[in-house]
Amino acid sequence: MKKNPNQQFAAQTRKALKEQGSNWSKNLSFPEAHALARHLSETEPPEKEFRLGIIHTYTSDLLDPWLHFHAVIQGIDLKTYHAPYGLNLMESQKGSGLHAHAPDMILFMLTLDDIHPEFSNPDPELHLCQRNNLLEDAVKRVLEILAMFRAYTSARIVLTLLPPIMPPALGIYDAQSAHSENIWRASLKKQLADTLSNTLESTLFFDMDQILADIGGFHFFDFRFWYASRFPFTPLAANEFARRLVNLMAISVYPKAKVIALDADNTLWGGIIGEDGINGIALGPEYPGNTFVDFQRRLLDLQKRGFILALCSKNNTEDVHEILDNHPHQILRRQHFAAERINWLPKVDNLVSLSDELNLGLDSFIFVDDSSHECDIIRSRLPQIEVIQTPSKPVNIPMCLEQVARLEILSLTEEDTLKTKLYAQEKQRKQLKQDANALGGDLNSYLASLKMKMHIEIDSRKNIARLSQLTQKTNQFNVTTRRYSEQQILDFIESDKWIVSSFTLNDIFGNSGIVGLALFHRLADEAIDIDNFLMSCRVIGRSAESAFLYAMLDYFARMGITQVTATYIPTQKNNLVVDFFNRHGFTPENETGHYKRDLSASPPDRKLFPPIEIEIENTDT
Amino acid sequence: MSVLEQVIHVVAETLNVSPSTITRESTAENTNGWDSLAHVNLMIAIEQTFDIALDVEDFAKLNSIQSIIEFIEKNVT
Known part of the structure; x- marks a missing residue:
């Protein structure tokens, strides 16, 4: 029997487990995940209820333990309703099981075959030539189905399509063919997503292909469960799918994250500016400097999602400014930060005053620092702030914020993309005042x-x-x-x-x-x-x-x-x-x-x- | 832990029942919650816990504590 890692996890709090992202959960076996979820829900009962309804044309019930596991980690008391198997439009109506469940989110787990009868046509020749003509029709059908549900609910609607079980009909040659299935699928997804965002409110196209790409096709499907029980996922895929779904729920039950407050030394670059100087820090095309460059790029991506960046660093102001202004490989320049506290005061004080300056509550802050000492202080003194300690190995730094549920977004407005600029304008106004x-x-x-x-x-x-x-x-x-x-x-x-x-x-x-x-x-x-x-x-x-x-x-x-x-x-x-x-x-x-x-x-x-x-x-x- | 104890632990954990309710004589037939869905999860749990690979054909046969123990003793060295 494998050594039970549960003792190691059971000793930790829910918050500590959540903070570590969920990568560690990949190595848990099914009974281990189950036992940990049970342990956590006993020691720290989840506080936020979330009601999920699932419409599915393949087995969804088997996801329950994984959904439950990730929900518990996020502190969510998840109540799930699985509609009877099939794309049954009666479920949209008043009096249905789904309607009675009063879901906060309705998840549609469909396959390509469900959205147009011709897609399940067994004649591959017909398939290749006619598929393009069917695309618009298929998108329209999906829209009509979702609109039926939309008419009776204000729940968020999430649509996901199972990736194809089989490789493309033409195999390796697919990419070169005028009838490429992969390209066709990409355009179907684009049209679906565009149509949803332009016509139905609170609707999200959840691209399951991204999970397949992240964990790999060989690790995604389990043909035994697919052919025996119409359940497509390996435990790894089920775990990852559940994790991302629960992240979507976490965004809506917890206060919105708005600010990423960043330490500088050993977080934005390797080394300590006050000691190593502008030529001595690790930041540039070589390892380990390249990991910090990529992390900074990722922070810019997060800014594009609408999060604002702030600096919170114990340093001499001019030392940090020299890097921001003059280091050739620095990505984040002064204009990328909506506010900064570069001084020798305790970070608790600096975060509070950043919160005052930006007029944003501390519970909208995510604090990122490499120092376990600083992280511990913030955790205990400002528990409303979500703390992320950067990994000790540089190769793990660029991806260290990927698992933070609250850094996902469900919509993107023009205001979001301009936010830092808007805060910079506010700074000027304050100056004038x-x-x-x-x-x-x-x-x-x-x-x-x-x-x-x-x-x-x-x-x-x-x-x-x-x-x-x-x-x-x-x-x-x-x-x-x-x-x-x-x-x-x-x-x-x-x-x-x-x-x-x-x-x-x-x-x-x-x-x-x-x-x-x-x-x-x-x-x-x-x-x-x-x-x-x-x-x-x-x-x-x-x-x-x-x-x-x-x-x-x-x-x-x-x-x-x-x-x-x-x-x-x-x-x-x-x-x-x-x-x-x-x-x-x-x-x-x-x-x-x-x-x-x-x-x-x-x-x-x-x-x-x-x-x-x-x-x-x-x-x- | 003996194989029996390990199997009981895995089954109880997967079915979400107390280990004391599961014995060598427990089967899918006589055990609450051991339905076809739980059975798929149980197969995953057994594979992961004992590091073995099951065929679809094995799924239906492994419907009792006794048959699971025999299978493990035969296939785990």
Whole structure:
């Protein structure tokens, strides 16, 4: 019997296991994984419930132990419903098992054969020539099926196609053939993914081929289970598929990660700048410098996903700046960091002050450092920060963030890709504000000097992903913290009873992107309720919230609305807006958190508007 | 651990039951939770634990503690 590695893992906490990524789990046997999951759920019961529904045309139940294992590691109490075998559209309807399960996510595990009857056509000749013509038809069929489900649920829909069991019909020659199956499959995937992102909200095409590529075809399929039980996966593939699925769940149950705070020495380069100097550190085309170059490239990739980078290093500022500015192989330059703390203060203090400067909560930070000492301090002093200690072997450094679930993304907006730039603009604004204060200027003249223009859009369908993202990510300036999926936002936009209003802010330093959102529920002809009112922390301190609220109240007054109600629901994080409605002419109703304002008695007063030029665009008419 | 104990441990772990409920006389027929799905997981578990390779033909035969023990004693050196 193999030596049981469970004792080694069972001695660790869930958090410590999670922090190590899940690569270690590849070597666990099935009973070992099972025993570890049982042990962890007894010692640290998972706190976050997540409901998964699976529609499948091949065996999915056998994934359960693996899903359970990874869910437990991520602290998720996973409840899974497997629909009866087959692509049964009845499952989409009210009264079905799936509907009763009320899933947070619906996973479609399909094969190519399921999405068009011709694909299962046994005549290979017909297959090769006609397949191209069938592509559009197939994509349309998938879309129709998913739309049926979408009509009854706001759950995230995840679609995945099993990679082909057989190699291409033409074997090695496939790549050169005009009828290449591999190329055809790639274009099918592209069309499917494009169609999903353009037509259905909260839908993800999950490319299982990537798992096949990562672990290799010989290790992916087990033909015995496939032919005997229609279960395609080896334990290795099942484990990896489950891990990635659970990562998708972890992104939605945990606070969004926003900041990657990086140590410098032995993290961004090998060696210590203060001792080794610019010519002595390992950074460049040779080993081990090339591993650090690749790690920096990967950090840039993460920036493209919308995470912002910050430096948190115990060093002399000028030493680090010399590398950032002048080292020929340094990839991350000064402009890539939204903020930096390069000093000799404790990193705990620096992380707290970074959080203040960026206006982002500590629970949105991921801290990366090579020092176990620093990592331990942050773990114990700032437990809300996710800590990743870089591996001691340089070859393992470039991939060390690949397993961090919260660094995966489910959507990508224009704001995400520009984020660092937006924070850099904010830094300049703060500088101007300091300068203005130093000159004894008042707030209004500072605001006027920014020459702000606010563009408000009402019921626009253009940026649903961003609007949903704002409800999901915004914690501080958020009066009710009600979170909405893309589908729910779309439903509000299409409803007569709801008004969805968002704004962008332009000033002399640049455009903010969409940073504010308000949802209004029309209760009657003359009455409206503010269901939510939120603003990204990026624009706090510029009176944009007042301009936005007054502009909307003015807009409603013109529509003949007189009664406006609002609610403040306190959370641990939104104390910033505790008196928001009080300060804007609303009357509190006792201590209930409810507010009201009668627009006929107290119409919005233009004189109170902050110095921001406002433009309203209603795209719903 | 004897082979019997090891097999009981693996079966109990896979079926998610207490080892005390599994004996040499346990079979798929008389054991709760030992259904066709659990059986596939059990085959994986036995392969990994005893480092042996099973054929599809073996799956159906290994439906009791006794038959699993005999198979392991014959195939594990």
